[in-house]
Structures are given as C-alpha cells and as structure tokens.
Amino acid sequence: MAEQAAPGSPRGRRKGSPDTRSAILAAARSSFAELGFAGTTIRAVAASAGVDAALVHHYFGTKDELFLAALELPVDPRKLMGPAIAGPIEQAAERFLGIFLSVWDDPDLSPSLIAVARGIMDPAGSRLLTEGVLPVVIEPIGAALGIDDPQRRMSLVASQVIGLILMRYVLAVEPLASMSREQLITIYAPTLQRYLTGDLP
Amino acid sequence: MAEQAAPGSPRGRRKGSPDTRSAILAAARSSFAELGFAGTTIRAVAASAGVDAALVHHYFGTKDELFLAALELPVDPRKLMGPAIAGPIEQAAERFLGIFLSVWDDPDLSPSLIAVARGIMDPAGSRLLTEGVLPVVIEPIGAALGIDDPQRRMSLVASQVIGLILMRYVLAVEPLASMSREQLITIYAPTLQRYLTGDLP
Incomplete structure (x- = not known):
C-alpha cells in the first residue's frame, strides 16, 4: 500500500x-x-x-x-451480511440475528463495536447514524434482500436492533446481557422477520 | 409547600x-x-x-x-400508565403504546422528554437507566400487569421502546419520525404484546 x-x-x-x-x-x-x-x-x-x-x-x-x-469497525458489515442475504427470505431475520449476535458476542470484537455504538448514539455523533450508518450499512441489506420499501422496513429493524445493542452490550442490562444467543434469536427473529416481510400498514 | x-x-x-x-x-x-x-x-x-x-x-x-x-419528567409515568394497566391484558400493549406515543408526540412535553432520554442514554448517565428507570418506572408496569417474569419481559419491551424513542424522537430518523401514531401502534403493538404475554423460550 x-x-x-x-x-x-x-x-x-x-x-x-x-x-x-x-x-x-x-x-x-x-x-x-x-x-x-x-x-x-x-x-x-x-x-x-x-x-x-x-x-x-x-x-x-x-x-x-x-x-x-x-x-473503524472491526468487521466489514457488508461482507458479514452476505450469508444473511443469501437464502430463503422467510428465514432472513434468523440468519441476520445469528451472524449479528455472534459478532457482538465475540470478546475480541465487542469492545470496539461498543465504542462505535457509543459514538453513534451520542447526540454529537447522531448524524453518523441517520446519514451514514442507516443509508450505507443498514438500508443496503434491505435492498439486497429485495424487500419492498426497504427504507421504512429497515428503520423498523434498526429501531429494535439498536435498542437490543444498547441494553445488552452498551448498558449490560440483566437479564438481557446474560441471555444465550439461541434465546435471543427465538425472541427477536419473529419481530425482525415481521418488520422485513410482514403485512404492515 | x-x-x-x-x-x-x-x-x-x-x-x-x-x-x-x-x-x-x-x-x-x-x-x-x-x-x-x-x-x-x-x-x-x-x-x-x-x-x-x-x-x-x-x-x-x-x-x-x-x-x-x-x-424532572413532565408527567408522572406511574399515573399515566394506570389506564394501560387496567383493562384486558391481551390489549395491554396497544393501550400502552397509545398513551406512550401521545405523550411523546405532545409538543409541550417532547422537548423535556428528549432531554431526559439523552441524559439516560449517555454513558455517564447509564446507571440512571439500568438502576433507576428500569426498576422504578418500567418493571412496576409489568408487575402491575401481573405478567410472569416481569423483569425479563419488561427488559424486552424496553429494548424495543428505547430504540423507537431514539430513532423517532431523539434522532428524528425518517420515515419513523413522520409516521402516524395509528401506524406505529399497528406496527409495534404485536411486538410488545408478544414480549408481555407471548410464549418465550
């Protein structure tokens, strides 16, 4: 280089x-x-x-x-989400959560991911989320999945995923912080799948 | 006084x-x-x-x-949530969201609510959420509803509601910021109702 x-x-x-x-x-x-x-x-x-x-x-x-x-993400979210995008759309949320949680639960990756999350949620850095992370990282996942109205559906997905990141990783609120990945997938996949492909008003 | x-x-x-x-x-x-x-x-x-x-x-x-x-909340959340707690448990999430969104959408109340939310989500103030808001404000709603495992179920509810507050009110992300209360209730009530009373692992 x-x-x-x-x-x-x-x-x-x-x-x-x-x-x-x-x-x-x-x-x-x-x-x-x-x-x-x-x-x-x-x-x-x-x-x-x-x-x-x-x-x-x-x-x-x-x-x-x-x-x-x-x-300075420790992983490239676009490469990471490839396997979540490939495969049947009906299980996209489950695949997405499996990849997402295994990255955030990785002790080598989570400190820097938490640092990025803090920066993004800080009022001073909020444009990073609204103008950067959403259009560059999150909406393209919806577009790649081929869902209708990806901007709206991915903003619903983001509203749940950001709350989960904040509670489980940034603030380490119990019992969320200690729940297993399998439990979290069972709990959150139906929510995210409905936001991705369900009938919405 | x-x-x-x-x-x-x-x-x-x-x-x-x-x-x-x-x-x-x-x-x-x-x-x-x-x-x-x-x-x-x-x-x-x-x-x-x-x-x-x-x-x-x-x-x-x-x-x-x-x-x-x-x-310094502009409203007392415990009084406010009375009507959400009374009534059939199967529609508790719908009632809760109706009250919650009408308060947050009120232009006289939302600036101070947003200020509180910023303070709570700030890393320096995070113990206010984990040790204060959750046990004093949020978990008692679950206990009053008589649901099983209110600490866990209300932490799931909080993970969705906090993400919604952050996206719609604090960061004003579109299209969430402009969606009608009715749309939001139709979208989010099934999520919250499942967290409150659904079968979870």
Whole structure:
C-alpha cells in the first residue's frame, strides 16, 4: 500500500504513508461527525488532510467506503451480511440475528463495536447514524434482500436492533446481557422477520 | 409547600424554601448519576444539600419518588400508565403504546422528554437507566400487569421502546419520525404484546 515519498511533489502535499492514511481517516471522521455523511466530500477531506483527492480515492475508494473505514469497525458489515442475504427470505431475520449476535458476542470484537455504538448514539455523533450508518450499512441489506420499501422496513429493524445493542452490550442490562444467543434469536427473529416481510400498514 | 425560614435552626441547616427544594434535587441528580440508584441514600443527598434527611422525605417521600422528581419528567409515568394497566391484558400493549406515543408526540412535553432520554442514554448517565428507570418506572408496569417474569419481559419491551424513542424522537430518523401514531401502534403493538404475554423460550 505504501507509496514512495515525494517531497518535491506539487504544492508540497503529502503522498502515501501510514501517517497520511491516518491523517485522511482523522479528517474523514471529524467531517462525518460535524457535517454528516451528505455534507462530507472527498475533496474537503483531502484538503483538510493536506493530500490530493485522488489519494483519498486510491486508499479508500468511494465515500461509502471512506465512511466505513472512518467508523473503524472491526468487521466489514457488508461482507458479514452476505450469508444473511443469501437464502430463503422467510428465514432472513434468523440468519441476520445469528451472524449479528455472534459478532457482538465475540470478546475480541465487542469492545470496539461498543465504542462505535457509543459514538453513534451520542447526540454529537447522531448524524453518523441517520446519514451514514442507516443509508450505507443498514438500508443496503434491505435492498439486497429485495424487500419492498426497504427504507421504512429497515428503520423498523434498526429501531429494535439498536435498542437490543444498547441494553445488552452498551448498558449490560440483566437479564438481557446474560441471555444465550439461541434465546435471543427465538425472541427477536419473529419481530425482525415481521418488520422485513410482514403485512404492515 | 414552602416552610418558614428558620435561620437559627440547629447546625445551621437550611429549612424549606424553593431554593432548598432545588438544592435537594440538584444533589439527588448528581448522586443518582454518579452512584446509581442503589448507591444513593436519602441521608447522603440531604447531607450534600445541607438539609436534614427528614426534610427530603417531607418534600419528596421515598427514594423512588425522589428519583422520579430528579428525572424532572413532565408527567408522572406511574399515573399515566394506570389506564394501560387496567383493562384486558391481551390489549395491554396497544393501550400502552397509545398513551406512550401521545405523550411523546405532545409538543409541550417532547422537548423535556428528549432531554431526559439523552441524559439516560449517555454513558455517564447509564446507571440512571439500568438502576433507576428500569426498576422504578418500567418493571412496576409489568408487575402491575401481573405478567410472569416481569423483569425479563419488561427488559424486552424496553429494548424495543428505547430504540423507537431514539430513532423517532431523539434522532428524528425518517420515515419513523413522520409516521402516524395509528401506524406505529399497528406496527409495534404485536411486538410488545408478544414480549408481555407471548410464549418465550
């Protein structure tokens, strides 16, 4: 990934290096938090990090991908949810919950996921959720499942999943914090499946 | 409510006055936030406000009532939920949602409710939820309904209701923020009714 340093490059902008990558990520994080997803541009992030926009694209690809990188999730939710999306739509909620809970229950992953959740639920970071996580991470799952009205149905799914994350992982409320994955799937899968594919007003 | 000032009272402690009441509430709020509900005592709140414990009891009654007063809710959730508790258990979730949403949708009440919700969801205030709101406000609804295992069932109810509050009111995520109360009741009542009275593992 590292490119050769080019100290004499035009306008003295930094080229690729681990520091450059971190500087871009830091600039992206602060822009997403302050200006929201829609208000953030690759060009402005590049300017704030002191690099060319092409370098941001080179490292991170699209704005969606830059956003996911800035969240610093320990896993890529889009890769993770592939198996939940494949398979019969009638069991999509069960597959989704199985994957979702096994990632959040993993002691190597949960501390950083909890840190991301805290940041997203914080009022200062709330645009990360409304303008970033919902359209970039959550709604595409609904679209990939091919359900009707994915924006509305996935916002219902999110309203249950976020409450579960808050109670079980962030606040560790009992008995939710100690319940087994199997119990949680039995309890929550029918709720989520109805939000995904049930008859709704 | 105001009592006569008694400047010469023993140990120079302040007696009743609007200021005293505010001082007690401020001391209670900071104790509940720092030490949680279980770690807070009427005696310590009184000492921190510079008054006698008897005065705290006189103004606020029990620790539960002091907690509710410290939350500064614009409505008393226990009085409010009376009509949801009375009536057939099979429609309890529908009644609960009707009352709950009409209060949160009320423009005179929602700003202060949102402020309370932000405080409760903040990591610094999380013990207010886990040790205060759940046992003092939410679990008693389950106990009053006479459902089995009210702690577990009400934690499931809370996991959905908190997510709905966060998405619809705190973050105003569309389309949830603009959906009608009737739509929301049709969508969420079956979820909550199953958590209250359905067969669960």
